[in-house]
Amino acid sequence: MSANGRIRVLYADTDQMGQAYYGNYLKWFEAGRGEWFRRKGMSYRVLEEQGYYLPVIEAYCKYLKPAYYDDMLYIVTSASLPSPARLKFTYRIYKEGSEEIIAEGYTVHAFLNNSKKPTRPPAFLKELIEKEGAE
Amino acid sequence: MSANGRIRVLYADTDQMGQAYYGNYLKWFEAGRGEWFRRKGMSYRVLEEQGYYLPVIEAYCKYLKPAYYDDMLYIVTSASLPSPARLKFTYRIYKEGSEEIIAEGYTVHAFLNNSKKPTRPPAFLKELIEKEGAE
Amino acid sequence: MSANGRIRVLYADTDQMGQAYYGNYLKWFEAGRGEWFRRKGMSYRVLEEQGYYLPVIEAYCKYLKPAYYDDMLYIVTSASLPSPARLKFTYRIYKEGSEEIIAEGYTVHAFLNNSKKPTRPPAFLKELIEKEGAE
Amino acid sequence: MSANGRIRVLYADTDQMGQAYYGNYLKWFEAGRGEWFRRKGMSYRVLEEQGYYLPVIEAYCKYLKPAYYDDMLYIVTSASLPSPARLKFTYRIYKEGSEEIIAEGYTVHAFLNNSKKPTRPPAFLKELIEKEGAE
Numbered sequence: 160m161s162a163n164g165r166i167r168v169l170y171a172d173t174d175q176m177g178q179a180y181y182g183n184y185l186k187w188f189e190a191g192r193g194e195w196f197r198r199k200g201m202s203y204r205v206l207e208e209q210g211y212y213l214p215v216i217e218a219y220c221k222y223l224k225p226a227y228y229d230d231m232l233y234i235v236t237s238a239s240l241p242s243p244a245r246l247k248f249t250y251r252i253y254k255e256g257s258e259e260i261i262a263e264g265y266t267v268h269a270f271l272n273n274s275k276k277p278t279r280p281p282a283f284l285k286e287l288i289e290k291e292g293a294e
Numbered sequence: 295m296s297a298n299g300r301i302r303v304l305y306a307d308t309d310q311m312g313q314a315y316y317g318n319y320l321k322w323f324e325a326g327r328g329e330w331f332r333r334k335g336m337s338y339r340v341l342e343e344q345g346y347y348l349p350v351i352e353a354y355c356k357y358l359k360p361a362y363y364d365d366m367l368y369i370v371t372s373a374s375l376p377s378p379a380r381l382k383f384t385y386r387i388y389k390e391g392s393e394e395i396i397a398e399g400y401t402v403h404a405f406l407n408n409s410k411k412p413t414r415p416p417a418f419l420k421e422l423i424e425k426e427g428a429e
Numbered sequence: 430m431s432a433n434g435r436i437r438v439l440y441a442d443t444d445q446m447g448q449a450y451y452g453n454y455l456k457w458f459e460a461g462r463g464e465w466f467r468r469k470g471m472s473y474r475v476l477e478e479q480g481y482y483l484p485v486i487e488a489y490c491k492y493l494k495p496a497y498y499d500d501m502l503y504i505v506t507s508a509s510l511p512s513p514a515r516l517k518f519t520y521r522i523y524k525e526g527s528e529e530i531i532a533e534g535y536t537v538h539a540f541l542n543n544s545k546k547p548t549r550p551p552a553f554l555k556e557l558i559e560k561e562g563a564e
Numbered sequence: 565m566s567a568n569g570r571i572r573v574l575y576a577d578t579d580q581m582g583q584a585y586y587g588n589y590l591k592w593f594e595a596g597r598g599e600w601f602r603r604k605g606m607s608y609r610v611l612e613e614q615g616y617y618l619p620v621i622e623a624y625c626k627y628l629k630p631a632y633y634d635d636m637l638y639i640v641t642s643a644s645l646p647s648p649a650r651l652k653f654t655y656r657i658y659k660e661g662s663e664e665i666i667a668e669g670y671t672v673h674a675f676l677n678n679s680k681k682p683t684r685p686p687a688f689l690k691e692l693i694e695k696e697g698a699e
Contacts, residue, residue, distance in 0.1 A: 167598070170608075171450050171591040175443040175498055181350040181401075182324070182441055185317035186576040193572070193634070203575075204634040215316040219354045228445055229598070229609040266316075302463070305473075306456040306587055308580040310633055315576050321441040328437070328499070338440075339499040363580055364463070364474040451620040451671075452594070455587035485586040489624045536586075 164194040165255065166232045178225035184252070184262050185218055191234030192248045199287050210273040211281060213246060220264035231255040238288045244270055244277060299329040300390065301367045313360035319387070319397050320353055326369030327383045334422050345408040346416060348381060355399035366390040373423045379405055379412060434464040435525065436502045448495035454522070454532050455488055461504030462518045462536070469557050480543040481551060483516060490534035501525040508558045514540055514547060569599040570660065571637045583630035589657065589667050590623055596639030597653045604692050615678040616686060618651060625669035636660040643693045649675055649682060
């Protein structure tokens with residue numbers, strides 16, 4: 160669904176109002192945080208293989224402009240640690256070639272270990288996020 | 295996806311964490327407000343046929359407990375008018391046979407007319423919502 | 430998504446052509462076979478808990494009439510064993526209150542065991558399906 | 565969901581069997597035919613703006629190998645005219661960097677005009693497809 164941080168709105172994503180259905184944006188947020196991991200030289204796939212799970216415990220989206228079929232969108236994602244056991248991603252979605260934000264929001268994640276019990280984030284992830292905040 | 299206000303979690307709704315994917319809850323919120331309209335003797339389908347559209351401009355969900363494949367969920371929905379041109383639905387999702395809330399959230403909607411321009415909500419809808427608040 | 434074998438078409442299911450998107454029918458087929466198991470006094474959930482997986486290896490759908498937002502659909506499902514290690518479900522989708530088929534199709538499934546290796550179907554399932562064929 | 569003919573499997577696309585849900589492949593077929601139009605210097609969006617609709621009337625998929633979370637897939641699409649009023653797309657899905665086909669299938673489409681009545685395909689589209697067949 161995403162290659163190089165870009166998303167093409169499919170017909171599957173539209174609804175009879177003629178624009179992208181509001182539920183799809185959460186999927187695009189997911190694509191955004193997938194790219195965030197890759198940009199940091201990691202991958203959420205590998206994180207799970209190492210026994211960390213990041214279930215979403217809160218999600219919010221503000222819809223500013225409609226997205227239409229065949230639009231190419233890109234998602235700008237940043238991360239922070241609002242509390243010791245929480246990871247927060249913030250997203251802004253743009254149409255390619257425009258500086259206008261069409262949607263923005265966030266997701267808050269818990270950290271679970273292999274037995275699906277709450278755990279602390281791994282040190283390397285904490286470090287990366289703290290560095291990002293300082294940029 | 296919903297009959298009589300109930301939703302069965304499909305395999306399609308699950309993800310590799312073994313529970314329902316977080317984006318699906320917005321679809322279930324939609325099922326909940328569809329039922330809200332029906333319970334009031336209306337239908338969102340008819341509302342659109344009369345030239346009113348209610349695009350979502352904000353959505354929020356808090357995930358309290360996972361939902362699993364084959365779970366039967368039900369959604370309790372209420373409505374309010376936070377400002378003259380905004381409609382807000384509030385949702386609580388339960389597993390059938392339990393009083394534990396597994397997710398809760400809201401959506402805020404604009405009113406658009408047939409030419410997709412902002413408009414005021416129809417009087418009959420305002421009345422129904424104000425009555426609900428007074429119950 | 431399905432309660433008592435019925436499916437309500439959600440806004441999420443529609444596309445900008447103003448009807449249900451073709452990919453959703455495979456999800457409705459899944460709801461249909463879930464109900465088939467329940468009608469037989471089983472559940473696909475329990476089958477998986479017992480270590481059987483039924484991945485789809487083929488799917489076909491013929492779209493005869495559009496399904497629209499808010500339509501109530503029902504799915505009639507039957508099962509057969511086309512070969513010793515294959516299970517086939519056949520589906521017909523109707524709009525409630527009509528005898529007109531709006532879509533029909535099938536899915537073919539392999540049987541896998543807990544280690545995701547091909548296996549034979551459990552005897553109790555074979556028996557149920559053979560009984561069905563004889564009805 | 566698709567940029568340059570490539571698709572990244574999202575967490576949203578997986579199910580509790582730990583692989584991509586079978587219904588998603590029809591969405592990826594759609595991404596494939598979208599790219600087919602673009603490669604021909606056209607766009608399905610523009611085709612619709614010119615008053616042509618191509619609803620799917622048949623879909624088939626054979627699942628050969630599972631697709632996993634974060635896999636990068638690419639879709640090879642070709643088109644033919646099996647009868648004067650039908651368009652058929654054939655798809656093969658690969659994992660990037662491999663020559664193994666993981667899924668293959670087809671969709672058959674009708675041609676509708678602006679009033680959703682059957683019509684013949686536009687000459688320029690017929691020509692492109694006939695050229696492709698001769699390549």
